[in-house]
Amino acid sequence: MKRRSLVAYCFGIVLSTCWASASFAACEKLSVHCAEAINAAYDDQANLHVVFVFKDEVYLTRFLGAQNGQAQFAPYIKVNEQKEAMYTGRENRPKLAFNAMHQQDVYVAWTQKTSGKYNGDIRFTRSIDGGKKFTKPLTVNDDGLITSHRFESLQVDAKGNVYLAWLDKRDKAIALHKAQSYVGSALYFAVSKNRGESFEGNQKIADYACECCRTAIAPAASQGVAIMWRHVYDNNIRDHAFTLVDSQTVNPIIQRVSRDNWKIDGCPHHGPSLASGQPIQTQISPPKAQADKREIYHAVWFTGGKEKQGIFYGRIVSPAAPTEQVTLISERGSHPVIASQNLAFLPSVQTRQAAEVLHIVWMEFSDNATELRHIISRDQGASWSKPVAVMHTQGGSDYPIVVSQESHVSVLWLTEDEGVRVKAL
Numbered sequence: 001m002k003r004r005s006l007v008a009y010c011f012g013i014v015l016s017t018c019w020a021s022a023s024f025a026a027c028e029k030l031s032v033h034c035a036e037a038i039n040a041a042y043d044d045q046a047n048l049h050v051v052f053v054f055k056d057e058v059y060l061t062r063f064l065g066a067q068n069g070q071a072q073f074a075p076y077i078k079v080n081e082q083k084e085a086m087y088t089g090r091e092n093r094p095k096l097a098f099n100a101m102h103q104q105d106v107y108v109a110w111t112q113k114t115s116g117k118y119n120g121d122i123r124f125t126r127s128i129d130g131g132k133k134f135t136k137p138l139t140v141n142d143d144g145l146i147t148s149h150r151f152e153s154l155q156v157d158a159k160g161n162v163y164l165a166w167l168d169k170r171d172k173a174i175a176l177h178k179a180q181s182y183v184g185s186a187l188y189f190a191v192s193k194n195r196g197e198s199f200e201g202n203q204k205i206a207d208y209a210c211e212c213c214r215t216a217i218a219p220a221a222s223q224g225v226a227i228m229w230r231h232v233y234d235n236n237i238r239d240h241a242f243t244l245v246d247s248q249t250v251n252p253i254i255q256r257v258s259r260d261n262w263k264i265d266g267c268p269h270h271g272p273s274l275a276s277g278q279p280i281q282t283q284i285s286p287p288k289a290q291a292d293k294r295e296i297y298h299a300v301w302f303t304g305g306k307e308k309q310g311i312f313y314g315r316i317v318s319p320a321a322p323t324e325q326v327t328l329i330s331e332r333g334s335h336p337v338i339a340s341q342n343l344a345f346l347p348s349v350q351t352r353q354a355a356e357v358l359h360i361v362w363m364e365f366s367d368n369a370t371e372l373r374h375i376i377s378r379d380q381g382a383s384w385s386k387p388v389a390v391m392h393t394q395g396g397s398d399y400p401i402v403v404s405q406e407s408h409v410s411v412l413w414l415t416e417d418e419g420v421r422v423k424a425l
Contacts, residue, residue: 032052032059032061032076033420035054035420036052036053036088037088037093038052038093038412039052039096040412042408044405046405047063048410049061049062049131050063050420053088053110056086057079059078059079060108063422070418077131081136091214092111093110096108097154098156099160102195104129106127107126107156108125111152116147119146120148120149121149122141122166123139124196124199140152140164140199141166141190143202148211151166151167151212151271153217153227154217155225156219157225162191162195163192163224165187165205165217167185167212168186168187182207183232183236184207184208184209186209187209189245190203191246191247193247203249205227205243205245205252209229209231210232214271215229216228216272216274218274224244224247225244225245225246226316227243227274228242228297229271230268231254231256239257241257243255244318257301258301258308260308261307262304262305268302273337274297275297275339275404277315277356278340279296294318295317297316298313298316298338299315301314310331311333311334313326313360314327327384329375329384337402338359339359339404340358341404341409341425343355356378357377357378359376359402361374363399368394369392371391390411391423393418398413
């Protein structure tokens, strides 16, 4: 099923680190298998939904299972009534989220292209009837400037508040107007306390974020969200940073996650992935056992740094502390994604640590094919299983998407030859 022409890009500085970037070509029929970009999320009932872009329109569908080896999907629901040009790069795809506090709510976000090179606005729409009808999209960035607002992340926190975080060049535009230097972008966020009907004012988290690597977001333990991004440190070192924010945040604490010392005069187009974890040493039984209050987050990233090269895992402990269990996952892989699976419902599980299974999936080239490789950890990242190839393709491909909801974890992969494939992990 040939649909798109694909061009491979490689970093010369890091051997065997290449990926495919799809350019939509000859697919006239509306189909998720012909999407320019996809994303996915589980709802609270563990139904797997997919959002995708087809010719300047966003669509929502639900995965029904596989038939004759091909993924089947429910009828498509159009999300934006009016077409608008949007970014569909592999680092900047549409986002999808559900609200466990309001189970009929569906939230979708994307970046609209505006005039000028690499400029854009963060767009958001919601449905409060289970996806039957979506509201007119609103623009979340509130500066009114024609500049770059891109690479958004979308998350609903434990209290049902809706968060968007993105890379923003409003401060760079002001600096350049004053003939001042400014490296990269700023990182901004906004929160909605009314189920996405409106958003409060934009808040800056940090200056000098790497300007074209995707941001990562995950729910914090009680309220708010955790955010991870590639940051530009002194001397153009592009390592990763992390913070926690909520609706009351004014000056968030910025924590450095990686110390790889990747010095590169340009953007690697290679953002991180982040998952919320179970608190250390918290007991499921007895019910009144005292809990360790430290929040745990699990991160994966790619680096071509002076100190380290390849895919790495690290465990982030909040409040700020050095990243723990930093582990090389693959020297040859790229574009890793991490997800957490909760098996607390099993009678044999006695601790929250044992209930948590971590999954990492990444792309790796082998024997003229691209593979998705998968590993798991059952001890909060202290040790990992041997890699297993779960999918492969000989044509071009998108990056993998891994989503979870309690005990459910799935990987989705859009490939040139096979379309969208879905596999439970």
